[in-house]
Amino acid sequence: MKKTKNRWLIALSAVGIHISIGSVYAWSVFTNPLIEQYGWELSYVSLTFSIAILFLGLSAAFMGHFVEKYGPRTSGIVAAGFFGIGMMASGGAAVLESLWLLYITYGILAGIGLGIGYITPVSTLVKWFPDRRGLATGLAIMGFGFSAMIASPIMANLIDTVGIPATFFILGLIYFIVMMASALYLERPPEGYMNEFSEEKKKTPDLSQLTANEAVKTRRFWLLWVMLFINITCGIAILSVASPIAQEIAGLSTGAAAAMVGIMGFFNGAGRIAWASISDYMGRPNVYSTFFLIQIIAFFTLPAITHALLFQLVLFLIISCYGGGFASVPAYIGDLFGTKQLGAIHGYILTAWAAAGLVGPLLVSWIREATESYVLTLSIFGISLAAAFIVSLWIRLDIRQLKQENEDSQRNTA
Template sequence: MKVTKNRWLIALSAIAIHISIGAAYAYSVYKKPLVETAGWSETDVTLSFTIMMALAGMSAAIFGKFVERQGPRKSALLAAVLFGLGQVGSGFAVSIDSSKLFLLTYGLLSGLGLGIGYISPVSTLVKWFPDRRGLATGMAVLGFGSGALATAPVAATLIVSVGIPSTFYILGACYITLMVLGASYIAPPKDGWMPDGMKKAIASGQKVIIKDLRQLTSKEAVKTKHFWMLWSMMLINTSAGIMMISVASPMAQDVVGLSAAAAATMVGIMGIFNGGGRLGWAAASDYIGRHNIFLIFFIIQIIAFATLPLTTNVLLFQLLIFLVVSCYGGGFSNLPAFIGDLFGTKQLGAIHGYLLTTWSLGGIIGPLLVSKIQGATGSYIPVFYVFLGMITLAFFISIMLRADIKKYRNQEQQKQAIA
């Protein structure tokens, strides 16, 4: 008799994978030592991280179907090998003073591993938590957001004590170990599996199952307007969040006169809101619905971007930035569960991969827009108005999506009633 796995250990396995690849966000710890100790140009050092981030979203899209075909275990193992070798290889590149090899190891290999590792456990988690989809994916994505928090102080200490190459070797070995351990336990449940508590609640009438809107393949999903509406919402939400993260410190110093030290503290607190938003908003979505959560995101950000250019209050300015960043994190954690609601779990990993192209594009659009606008005007104020317009567009798209979901459900109910 086959023993059913513990779904909370499945969640822990997913978190182990996501914490490892989330260490990528601690890259800033390496930048100064690489420039000053290795003597590499700042352009080459920055380019490695840019390649990694661009590949993360793109590889999630390219390898989405691979993840569905091979399953979460093999996919996560491949991610462990690619990401781990990328990190260990980065140490070797530094030891032989090859910035070009560093682009291939940290940029290419780690970027591919990051994208595959990000989507590998998510569709499995959604299947193990039919009663708490948002919470489950929120936990994993919180792990990703917390990776830098765990890695940055350790990496900084190791760089001083053992040097840059050995730091990459040690941490790379740790990432491989954690990811392999996570991959070895993770596996999908039987079709239609439900936890006992959910079965009892349904049997007693305490809980009514709201079925997924439909069960579609990735090829079918991308042909629907719902896919492109969600894609547009994610692109705008991601662009706004990454824009804010990329210039928060100089923006706060320029607009409300925050000191450099206070701005640095604010950036640290932003990380807490980014991570906390991933779990908090995702858990809330299980009760009020994913489409309503996105509506709330855009209402919050409309208020924020309308208020930011008008306020001189330092605390209010920072609070609004924190809220925008929490919506950014919450968008990523709500996305997999929203995909399940709209398109089912048949090929959730592949559809998730396609939608994560917004991650790569948002990483280009957000920082590019703010740098161009600020460079042309010498002020961050026009930036707020541009993003206010973009977020308002996303708000109207989310209203249309919400209405269309309701209309689709009503039509399906009418068809069933006639049948």
């Protein structure tokens, strides 16, 4: 008999992939050096990051079926190729001083690797951890959140010592090796793995077993999409302007605000593992409603908080909910639609990320310029989160109805 792999090493492999691709959140480290060395404008350099996030969402949506068909090992190797080669090729773009080539190499190629790499381990982990879905997906996605903390100082040091092109070459090669080694260990669990948690024996069986194309035709898919979209829009918006907001409202110095942004990276990662683990005990619907309640209060009270430490603590809480939304959604998908095509459904849901990545920063900048204050911005996001809270209650009606239908069906069968 073939020996069953250690599921915690499978989880570690997932972290290896996510901690590599999560370095995209450290893109801002490249911003000033690229502007200073090549004379490119800030908006043009920042567009590289936006393109990468856009292609993350698009490739996750369109390549979800590829992940399900060919399995985590093949799709992980493909992700390593796109991301690693995209990063190394970005070094070539820097050598040639071509911004358009950087858009193609980092924005499109690495962006495609981001999307495939993001969804590849998640559906596999859900199947390896049927008893602790939230913890498993939280572990992997935690790596994505923590990555910027690890990558930022390394990137800054490399840029100072070996220059921009060599930094891209070195990091691209390292990420390629780490992702490739991680992908080669990944595989689906064997047939009949942990039968004690099979659908018939689980206390709370999955509500359905749908394909991705069936899932998108249900109302609960779109309710979940809206919840994730609002949570990400508000979180990304706060991330993009955290420093100026803290300086304007709480009076933080430039240095203190910069330090706060670094600490936010920790809470982004910690929130992913903490909230996802809590969701195993509270249930995914309760966790999402809790996210939104916390953030409604936080966004409406932030403008009145002038105490620097308290202001920062509230911001950290918001960012933990932002990270927790990402980490809890794969397990929520498994609860609602089953694991038949979880990777593909997760890919479709992540189009909310691509949309929010464009809407959030643009919206907060537009409102700030129009009102010359961040107060109205925070209030608008508070109202948006109140709408998300209502949606989180609405989806419960669908869940309750589906549970009743399943119970009626079982009684009729019996």
